[in-house]
Amino acid sequence: MVEVRPLPSADSPLVEAVDLAKHFDVSPPWLTRVLERQPRTLLKAVDGVSFAVPRGRTFSLVGESGCGKSTVARLAVGLYTPTAGRLVFDGTDLAGLNSRAAMAPVRRRLQMIFQDPFASLNPRWRVRDIVAEPIRAHGLLSETRAIDRRVGELLELVRLTAADGQKYPHEFSGGQRQRISIARALASNPEFLVCDEPTSALDVSVQAQILNLMKDLQRELGLTYLFISHDLAVVYHISDYVGVMYLGRLVEWGEARSLFRKPQHPYTRMLLDAIPDLEMTGRRRIPVRGEVPSPMNPPSGCHFYPRCPFANERCRAEVPLSITLPHGGEVRCHAVEEGRLTEAAVRQALGRGASAP
Amino acid sequence: MSSAVKTPLLQVRNLRVEFPTRRGVLTAVDDLSFDIHEGEVLGVVGESGAGKSMTGTAVIGLLEPPGRIAGGEVLLRGRRIDNLPYEELRRIRGKEIGMIFQDPLTSLNPLYTVGRQLVETIRTHSDLSEGRAKARAVELLAEVGIPAPERRVNQYPHQFSGGMRQRVVIALALCANPRLVIADEPTTALDVSIQAQIISLLKRLCSEHGAAVMLITHDMGVIAETADRVAVMYAGRLAEIGPVKDVVKHARHPYTHGLMGSIPIVGQDLDRLTQIDGSMPRLSEIPPGCPFHPRCPRVFEPCDQERPDPIPVENSEVACWLYDDKRSGGGGHG
Incomplete structure (x- = not known):
């Protein structure tokens, strides 16, 4: 079962999204459309997203509900076929693999962990069968004894015991179930794990256990993660790179530490400002104005302009293109491009006094 | 103190x-x-x-x-x-004692307009007339930051977004002071x-x-x-x-x-x-x-x-x- 894997190197991306898009047809039925003369309606869940996940690293996508981050997760494991663009996994475009047989060798190498550990495990199966399923499905081992041994190893890898395999999912707590999901995901020796809000359904102390486990496993097995979350503190803790999504577009991405320290896009700045202050520095929170508009009918130009204090005519009319930042990230914002976001302007727009930090 | x-x-x-x-x-x-x-x-x-x-x-x-x-x-x-x-x-x-629950959808009746629910609650706890209670409802909606409260008061809960619904629930909880x-x-x-x-x-x-x-x-x-x-x-x-x-x-x-x-x-860099x-x-x-x-x-x-x-x-x-x-x-x- 030992597999030779190239050493993780920061330079070669394992996964790369190039102008990735997924549109859903949410039109009313044909007859209604004809009778009521309604046009087709398209929901642009993901609209031209590009990023790269280096080998052995964690790339996180953050954003509020409806921003398309979970759709990207599903595209990344090939559960959806992209409407446009490419998703390249280790040199292979997933969209080009249109038969089950062509997909199979790649599929083994990418796995997914879901948010709700209560819904993602079959309640009628014993844990050992749940964990053994990918091994059987990919035909990795055939002998029952070998499968049992491997299942035991996997359960121990996620800090459960081999004896837990006899039990059913309902006998475990939420955190333990999430460990079982991780064991199942690791059963096919994947290199790439897509984690869609893996700790959002868990309590904080259990969340800490799972985050620690995920970091340990990444080190031990050289895993690459695409991590989806709405929790910025969790993302800061786990990520090497972070992308911020808003209504289907990636508005900013970059190395995690510098993105959090020097956010560029006004939306990123506001999201960071909205984090509750646990350090109790007495910092006044500036709530983000307004709400996320419906993705069915997003604003023209830059989707964020109605909520943005720095928006002007150009923002309303023209979709901003990605510009590369000095420290390596990318941002899509006219105000950043034109250099309109000076310290003074930001301070004034956010209603802070000139003396405030 | x-x-x-x-x-x-x-x-x-x-x-x-x-x-x-x-x-x-x-x-x-x-x-x-x-x-x-x-x-x-x-x-x-x-x-x-x-x-x-x-x-x-x-x-x-x-x-x-x-x-x-x-x-x-x-x-x-x-x-x-x-x-x-x-x-x-x-x-x-x-x-x-006013009450605000996690899910605003469960605390609002989907069949009644927001205004009717506010008016009913206001009138249960005070002797305001229907018209005065309605005016108070609009005031409350404005107070919780709902734009165009005169129009919104006649809408149903499903016409509000999650954040706006929670504002309505706060208005409901506070309407009897x-x-x-x-x-x-x-x-x-x-x-x-x-x-x-x-x-x-x-x-x-x-x-x-x-x-x-x-x-x-x-x-x-x-x-x-x-x-x-x-x-x-x-x-x-x-x-x-x-x-x-x-x-x-x-x-x-x-x-x-x-x-x-x-x-x-x-901002806190911890490995674990x-x-x-x-x-x-x-x-x-x-x-x-x-x-x-x-x-x-x-x-x-x-x-x-x-x-x-x-x-x-x-x-x-x-x-x-x-x-x-x-x-x-x-x-x-x-």
Whole structure:
């Protein structure tokens, strides 16, 4: 079962999204459309997203509900076929693999962990069968004894015991179930794990256990993660790179530490400002104005302009293109491009006094 | 502080909530005591199953059968309310105690317009005419920051977004000018940016109306920003209660300490988060002695035998044997 894997190197991306898009047809039925003369309606869940996940690293996508981050997760494991663009996994475009047989060798190498550990495990199966399923499905081992041994190893890898395999999912707590999901995901020796809000359904102390486990496993097995979350503190803790999504577009991405320290896009700045202050520095929170508009009918130009204090005519009319930042990230914002976001302007727009930090 | 002399607005004394089941009686809240003073924000935190929501519903008498208050008392302005007949309690609810639930959709009737629900509540608790009540409803909607309230008042809950719905629920909770608002996870179902809006709104309105708040949440960040004092619950019992700064920055109970360490913070570069092993016990399997002892890194001899009562430590109370000088030999502090 030992597999030779190239050493993780920061330079070669394992996964790369190039102008990735997924549109859903949410039109009313044909007859209604004809009778009521309604046009087709398209929901642009993901609209031209590009990023790269280096080998052995964690790339996180953050954003509020409806921003398309979970759709990207599903595209990344090939559960959806992209409407446009490419998703390249280790040199292979997933969209080009249109038969089950062509997909199979790649599929083994990418796995997914879901948010709700209560819904993602079959309640009628014993844990050992749940964990053994990918091994059987990919035909990795055939002998029952070998499968049992491997299942035991996997359960121990996620800090459960081999004896837990006899039990059913309902006998475990939420955190333990999430460990079982991780064991199942690791059963096919994947290199790439897509984690869609893996700790959002868990309590904080259990969340800490799972985050620690995920970091340990990444080190031990050289895993690459695409991590989806709405929790910025969790993302800061786990990520090497972070992308911020808003209504289907990636508005900013970059190395995690510098993105959090020097956010560029006004939306990123506001999201960071909205984090509750646990350090109790007495910092006044500036709530983000307004709400996320419906993705069915997003604003023209830059989707964020109605909520943005720095928006002007150009923002309303023209979709901003990605510009590369000095420290390596990318941002899509006219105000950043034109250099309109000076310290003074930001301070004034956010209603802070000139003396405030 | 004058509050030390005055009777607290809400006094909960040795509250015990039980659920009889086929396999025996489960104790969801056990011997819980705390006060809320006029105009104060008390945060109640804990993980799922800690009994925090159960405490809130017990205080306003909305426990779902077979759940029942099996002991202790709840006093509002010195008057006992836990044993009142249903009708009398119903008048107190809404008039003196307002309630905000996690999911705004469940607290609004989908079949009535927002205005009708507000008018009905306003008229139940006051003698305003229909027209005056309607005008008050529009005022309230404006107060909770809903744009174009004259138009929105005639709309149905499904026409509002999640954040706007929660604003309507806040308007409903505040429309009779209650002295106490119980907010049970008011922001958990909302996005981060909306969460900040709702918390600052709740805080501003309650201080304007002079209402005290019992803020039930699992989110320590929300508590740190909003509460004056915090009660930390574990397995149906009080672990620690004290001023928010003391609890957040200098947690005394080993559980609170672990809980705080397990929260990731932006700007704090840690390789690993503090980890409390195991998980909260099920109600049917609460261990004897201190319920936290099987997970506690500082467990010592009395912990698995005797149950610690809250012990005063400076401005806080901590239910932990480490703070009993006779037990720990005075060496447990810090």
